[in-house]
Amino acid sequence: MELPKPIKDFVQRFSQLPGLGPRQTTRLVFWLLHQKEETQREFYHTFANLFFQTQTCPNCFFISEKNNSEDKLCEICRDRQRDHSTICVVEKETDLISIENTNKYRGVYHILGGLISEIDTAERQKLTIPHLLARIKKSANSPHKIKEVILALNPTSEGNLTIYYLEKAIRELNLDIKITKLGRGLPHGGEVEFADAETLVNALEGRK
Amino acid sequence: MELPKPIKDFVQRFSQLPGLGPRQTTRLVFWLLHQKEETQREFYHTFANLFFQTQTCPNCFFISEKNNSEDKLCEICRDRQRDHSTICVVEKETDLISIENTNKYRGVYHILGGLISEIDTAERQKLTIPHLLARIKKSANSPHKIKEVILALNPTSEGNLTIYYLEKAIRELNLDIKITKLGRGLPHGGEVEFADAETLVNALEGRK
Incomplete structure (x- = not known):
């Protein structure tokens, strides 16, 4: 009907x-x-x-409630208590929320808006990679120089490709920036018996 | 956060x-x-x-696009091609849609808005049972007298309870109305081996 x-x-x-x-x-x-x-x-x-009633932060691309400030910055970017010398690069907003909910990270963020894919090259145009590089460059001469970039991307082939690309692009800036990635290994509550080989290799290599 | x-x-x-x-x-x-x-x-x-842009049909309680007609009737109730002497009583709008999609039914409908439950007696107040009975009574002296009421309710305990209640209430109107229920048995594509006992009993009783 x-x-x-x-x-x-x-x-x-x-x-x-x-x-x-x-x-x-x-x-x-x-x-x-x-x-x-x-x-x-x-x-x-x-x-x-x-x-x-929402707006996108022009600095980190997180979405925030519309406010009357001229800079349109989100709450995290406006927060002077946070460590603005450390940027955590994530794929999407929900990743940021998960990291925030750990209450263990006090730096700022950068939302890429996706990952680099070998298949979909048009998608790459939409990523905020140029903004990230510009942000790092601009900070070099400011009191809030960015010292560390954490590439908190999914441990998937697209995530790895994006990490590889970003690491190279940031190194080429020649700004002596520490680039780190999320630790890999067994998830909390996981079982060795049922872990896939890649996870076990990562867990062995990351042993401490 | x-x-x-x-x-x-x-x-x-x-x-x-x-x-x-x-x-x-x-x-x-x-x-x-x-x-x-x-x-x-x-x-x-x-x-x-x-x-x-939607409104509820005061006759059958189906929801339709707002129109300029004064009676606010839905398309089905306004359709003179349909058989207005047969009412198919369903629990909810999506049931009506499923029946309409068979293209095999040309009568009209009545949406109850729920089923009678033994636990939730407050819910019963919201059902359109009084409207159904009034509709049947009113039709008795009109050229479109309702001759058959199909109780197309789910074969569950709540459905059966509602069927029992409606059957009794309609009979008490003393209007010589044929009351029918949906056939019960094996669903199309079902297997005898895996059918539950109740379904098999229904299928045996409904054999033809």
């Missing part, structure tokens, strides 16, 4: 979201439409605010 | 949706925020239209 247009449009559009399909989206539609008017209004406003 | 307020609000609100959790919702947020402005605007409008 032809669904009513507003519902059809919604299902079509929202089933593009990662992890949602047309069936689940259809169920969401009717769930939403069965809520009280007040709840519906809250959903609507929350959705609108996501677009109208 | 504290997420920016518009994001925190979104995650909190949208992870209430059935089948969505905070992790997936967080991923959706950043996916949405990475789309082009035009795409974001389309998402926003589709979302707004879901609330502002």
Whole structure:
């Protein structure tokens, strides 16, 4: 059957979201439409605010609440208590959140917006690699010189390729910057018996 | 870490949706925020239209696109080609859609909005059972007298309880209405070996 247009449009559009399909989206539609008017209004406003009340930090590319400051910096970049000489480079916002939630990192971040892929070369154009390099260069003559760059990328082939590329590009700046990567080995709670060979090799090499 | 307020609000609100959790919702947020402005605007409008461009049919309780008609009837109830003497009673909108998609049913519908549960008696107040009974009664003196009511409810204990209750209530109207239920047995593609006893009993009893 032809669904009513507003519902059809919604299902079509929202089933593009990662992890949602047309069936689940259809169920969401009717769930939403069965809520009280007040709840519906809250959903609507929350959705609108996501677009109208956020901004991207021009320094680290994290997303923050819109504020009246001119520099549009996010809270982390504005925080003077943090160590601005250490940058942790991550693929995406959710990686930043996971690292922040450890409460163990006090430096700042840089969000790449993706990883370098051997297949999809167009994707590389969208990454914020040039901004990262410019940021490091610019800091060289400031009191907050960047001393360490942590490449906190996924231990996958795309992650490794990006690490390789970034390491080379940063070294070429000739600014005497320490480049570090995340330790590799067995995950907490993991079992030696079931670990794959690559993980075990990493764990052996990283023994201490 | 504290997420920016518009994001925190979104995650909190949208992870209430059935089948969505905070992790997936967080991923959706950043996916949405990475789309082009035009795409974001389309998402926003589709979302707004879901609330502002829909209405509930006062006859069958299906949801339809807002139109300028005074009676606010949905397309199915307005369709003169359909058989208005047969009502198919379903639990929810998605059940109606599944039945419509068979292209085998030409009658009209009635959406109950749920099933009678032995535990949750408050839920029963929200069902459109009184509207169904009033609709049947009202039709008795009209040219479109309702002759058959199909109780197309899930073959579960709640479905059976609701069928039992509705059957009794409709019989008490004394209007000589045929009450039918969906056939029960093996699903298409099912295997006798793995069918549960209840299904096999139903299949044996419904043999023809």
